[in-house]
Amino acid sequence: MRLQISQLSKETGVSIHTLRYYEKEGILPPVKRNEKGIRIYDTDDIEWIKFARCLRQTGMGIAEMKQFAQLVIQGEETKQERIRLLRQQNRRIKAQIEQLMSYTEVINHKIELYSLEEE
Amino acid sequence: MRLQISQLSKETGVSIHTLRYYEKEGILPPVKRNEKGIRIYDTDDIEWIKFARCLRQTGMGIAEMKQFAQLVIQGEETKQERIRLLRQQNRRIKAQIEQLMSYTEVINHKIELYSLEEE
């Protein structure tokens, strides 16, 4: 698959502005260009964007995503470090989920209180 | 319980600045003052701060928290509306949890891929 930026934007739900911003920030390896200087995203780029969004939406910051991207660019020998970062991210997600579950109980408790007060 | 701002800050983990900011924004009903103009938070205030943090940390925005606070101030007749808002918040939390769970799977999948490539 080879997409231009607007198609990729539709495909991923990431705005054109953000796609260029991610590249500028080094979150995306420099994307190949055609002879006109237009970005052509290949399958790997597309997969990486989707994965990057997954990291982002689970609360990873831009700086850490950049760090991860740099590791990918550096190649094979950084695999262990990448696994370490991903495991850390999963631990954070786990903590988030647990926090959310406890908060949802607090809110449920409040709803019950309100309902009981109703006389 | 009657606390001054620095004690409340320690009690709740919310910074002094943020406590005053919340009050200014109307997220906190105007706090009683002593004769010197110093804020004295009572048990209700303390509970409300803790609950507000719960809303905040589950992704409710400042504007909606303010709306909720205004309903509390308006009193009994807004109870149904408050319940509605809290149920909505719980639905959002549920969606967040589901999203996080699916993303954690994606990340796990990536970790496995990395581990397999290892030869």
Add this chain to the structure above:
DNA sequence: CTAACAGCTAGAGCGCACTCTATGTCAAGG
């Protein structure tokens, strides 16, 4: 030919939720 459109860059601007600064008052301790 020209207008509409898609892309490009550099850099400015924005919204949110804080967070901090400047300046001042008041009470207690050395």
Add this chain to the structure above:
DNA sequence: CCTTGACATAGAGTGCGCTCTAGCTGTTAG
């Protein structure tokens, strides 16, 4: 007395993650 420290206010500043603008090039359709 005077410094220290907790509190107060109004308003400025910050960091993050976008998001948009200005001004440009090149392609395509009428």
